[in-house]
Amino acid sequence: xxxxxSLLLRDLKSSVGLSWHLLASQLVMPIVYIFILGLxxxxxxxxxxVNGTTISYVQFxxxxxxxxxxxxxxxxxxxxxxxxxxxxxxxxxxxxxxxRYEYFASKILSVILQGLLGSFLVLIIASPLLIxxxxxxxxxxxxxYSLFFASLFFGSLSLLISAHVKTDQALNVVFNSxxxxxxxxxxxxxxxEIMPDxxxxxxxxxxxxxxxxxxxxGLFGMxxxxxxxxxxxxxxxxxxxxxxxxxxxxxxxx
Amino acid sequence: MVRSLSSxxxxxxxxxxxxxQLKALDGVSFEVKKGEIFGFIxxxxxxxxxxxxxxxxxxxxxxxxxxxxxxxxRKDSDEIRRRIGYVQQQPSTExxxxxxENLDTYGRLWGVEKEERRKRAExxxxxxxxxxxxxxxxxxLSIGERRRLQVAREFMHDMELLFLDEPSTxxxxxxxxxxxDFIKERAKSDGVTVFFxxxxxxxxxxxxxxxxxxxKGKIVACGSVxxxxxxxxxETVLVLxxxxxxxxxxxxxxxxxxxxxxxxxxxxIRIFTNDPYSQTPRILSILLKxxxxxxxxxxxxxxxxxxxxxxxxKGGPK
Numbered sequence: 001x002x003x004x005x006s007l008l009l010r011d012l013k014s015s016v017g018l019s020w021h022l023l024a025s026q027l028v029m030p031i032v033y034i035f036i037l038g039l040x041x042x043x044x045x046x047x048x049x050v051n052g053t054t055i056s057y058v059q060f061x062x063x064x065x066x067x068x069x070x071x072x073x074x075x076x077x078x079x080x081x082x083x084x085x086x087x088x089x090x091x092x093x094x095x096x097x098x099x100r101y102e103y104f105a106s107k108i109l110s111v112i113l114q115g116l117l118g119s120f121l122v123l124i125i126a127s128p129l130l131i132x133x134x135x136x137x138x139x140x141x142x143x144x145y146s147l148f149f150a151s152l153f154f155g156s157l158s159l160l161i162s163a164h165v166k167t168d169q170a171l172n173v174v175f176n177s178x179x180x181x182x183x184x185x186x187x188x189x190x191x192x193e194i195m196p197d198x199x200x201x202x203x204x205x206x207x208x209x210x211x212x213x214x215x216x217x218g219l220f221g222m223x224x225x226x227x228x229x230x231x232x233x234x235x236x237x238x239x240x241x242x243x244x245x246x247x248x249x250x251x252x253x254x
Numbered sequence: 255m256v257r258s259l260s261s262x263x264x265x266x267x268x269x270x271x272x273x274x275q276l277k278a279l280d281g282v283s284f285e286v287k288k289g290e291i292f293g294f295i296x297x298x299x300x301x302x303x304x305x306x307x308x309x310x311x312x313x314x315x316x317x318x319x320x321x322x323x324x325x326x327x328r329k330d331s332d333e334i335r336r337r338i339g340y341v342q343q344q345p346s347t348e349x350x351x352x353x354x355e356n357l358d359t360y361g362r363l364w365g366v367e368k369e370e371r372r373k374r375a376e377x378x379x380x381x382x383x384x385x386x387x388x389x390x391x392x393x394x395l396s397i398g399e400r401r402r403l404q405v406a407r408e409f410m411h412d413m414e415l416l417f418l419d420e421p422s423t424x425x426x427x428x429x430x431x432x433x434x435d436f437i438k439e440r441a442k443s444d445g446v447t448v449f450f451x452x453x454x455x456x457x458x459x460x461x462x463x464x465x466x467x468x469x470k471g472k473i474v475a476c477g478s479v480x481x482x483x484x485x486x487x488x489e490t491v492l493v494l495x496x497x498x499x500x501x502x503x504x505x506x507x508x509x510x511x512x513x514x515x516x517x518x519x520x521x522x523i524r525i526f527t528n529d530p531y532s533q534t535p536r537i538l539s540i541l542l543k544x545x546x547x548x549x550x551x552x553x554x555x556x557x558x559x560x561x562x563x564x565x566x567x568k569g570g571p572k
Contacts, residue, residue, distance in 0.1 A: 002365065003365075006362050006363050006365070007363070009359075009362065010348075010359050010362070010363060013348075013351065013355070013359060014348050014349075014350055014351060014359075087345075087346065087347065087348070087349045088342060088344040088345055088346025088347070088404075089346055089347075089348065091312060091342055091344065091346070092340070092342060092346045093363070094312055095310045095311075095312055095335060095338070095340040095342070096335060096340075096363060096364065097332075097335055097336045097364065097365070098335075098363075099332065254307070254312060254313075
């Protein structure tokens with residue numbers, strides 16, 4: 001455990017240096033989405049009602065954007081490995097007193113923590129829009145639950161992809177290709193209930209849908225059709241993704 | 255079965271490593287005694303780094319057996335990695351941390367306590383001349399400074415066996431000598447076994463108790479510098495400086511029956527021969543007949559570099 005902790009501290013320390021500007025720049029997009037797109041579309045769409053719960057569109061969007069942010073952050077798990085390789089730290093650490101799984105687990109834990117932080121920052125930025133919300137402790141637990149498993153899923157996915165590509169450029173290409181469909185075919189921007197049937201079917205296979213729906217239940221009591229299954233499917237999908245990623249990560253060569 | 259003696263730090267028996275059709279290591283066998291500084295020399299691509307990666311358990315051999323500090327490289331990789339240090343050939347630093355943070359973070363990775371980390375970092379910064387750049391980011395360092403940091407960092411933790419893969423690359427002569435002396439000191443005072451690869455013969459000669467020469471994945475010679483010199487004792491070196499030296503001169507010298515090998519250095523020509531004194535008149539006459547003017551000629555004992563050249567050219571001693 002202490003070995004994993006020391007790897008995690010090292011990852012967090014080097015990530016802050018690596019992506020301090022990147023982290024800051026990543027907050028620009030959510031602000032644009034929430035305060036420009038969200039407030040403008042709020043005038044057109046007004047409120048969103050799902051299963052009898054009504055919230056403003058900008059509130060609906062703020063939660064979705066936090067998860068979109070989290071997915072982007074989690075995708076850096078694989079990039080961190082390539083960065084370590086380029087800096088000679090991958091070989092150096094693997095020749096040290098660590099097991100391979102500890103090295104990879106530290107990457108996932110690191111993006112989970114960074115994802116949680118990034119998402120909270122987005123929610124704090126969006127907090128003026130959430131005024132009047134009567135947040136219960138159990139609601140916060142739902143939010144944390146969904147943030148944790150979503151970042152575990154996407155961190156593992158990033159690791160899994162990095163085990164199958166040879167360069168960080170290839171990793172970027174793959175991620176840039178899959179992030180937009182994952183974002184748009186999910187309940188990030190609009191509720192599942194209003195989607196066309198085909199898109200809805202695909203969105204039901206997307207963990208981002210479940211994660212955003214669980215968080216909206218926690219914050220607003222908004223219960224989407226996915227909610228009962230989401231609580232079970234999120235950890236299941238994340239565990240499968242983690243197991244596949246850990247298995248594949250052993251293939252990553254020096 | 256490889257033997258496992260308490261006096262032996264490393265033992266390899268018939269290790270091979272194949273990458274598809276390419277045989278990077280071909281039946282490599284040797285032993286390194288505990289507490290000795292063992293040099294592993296060879297030309298680029300000879301298999302030095304592959305051997306180190308196998309011994310540090312980063313790579314698995316295709317066949318053969320090896321033990322490091324009594325532990326099997328396949329079964330006990332965790333035990334081995336807990337007891338070794340490794341300075342790899344590739345530059346390696348925490349790019350976005352300062353020199354001080356690099357030292358501290360590396361010590362923490364190895365589980366060194368905070369106060370001990372502070373003491374060691376101070377000592378190493380002094381020893382490797384890092385004091386003036388302690389608060390500089392690794393990203394701002396020159397190649398030589400980064401290398402100094404990389405080497406110093408490895409001494410933040412204790413070890414029984416240290417692997418150094420061409421550690422002096424990029425270091426200036428003063429720091430290079432500091433490093434070699436420091437390694438000698440650690441081997442003597444703490445009993446650390448050192449496995450040292452280089453292609454700079456003077457370093458190996460200065461530092462190493464014993465040396466193995468590897469070429470094309472095979473060990474071509476192994477022993478102390480003196481033993482290797484003795485093995486190649488018949489090959490005295492005749493050094494010539496010839497005005498207007500060209501390829502024809504080399505061909506002419508190679509055609510002399512008693513000459514075993516001719517090496518074209520930048521300014522001179524090295525001739526390996528059993529009997530330099532009786533060959534000298536013949537060589538001079540051949541060169542004069544072809545219109546070449548010999549400006550300098552001397553005979554000397556073979557250095558480690560000469561032994562290395564001979565071993566590589568012949569695939570082993572006579």
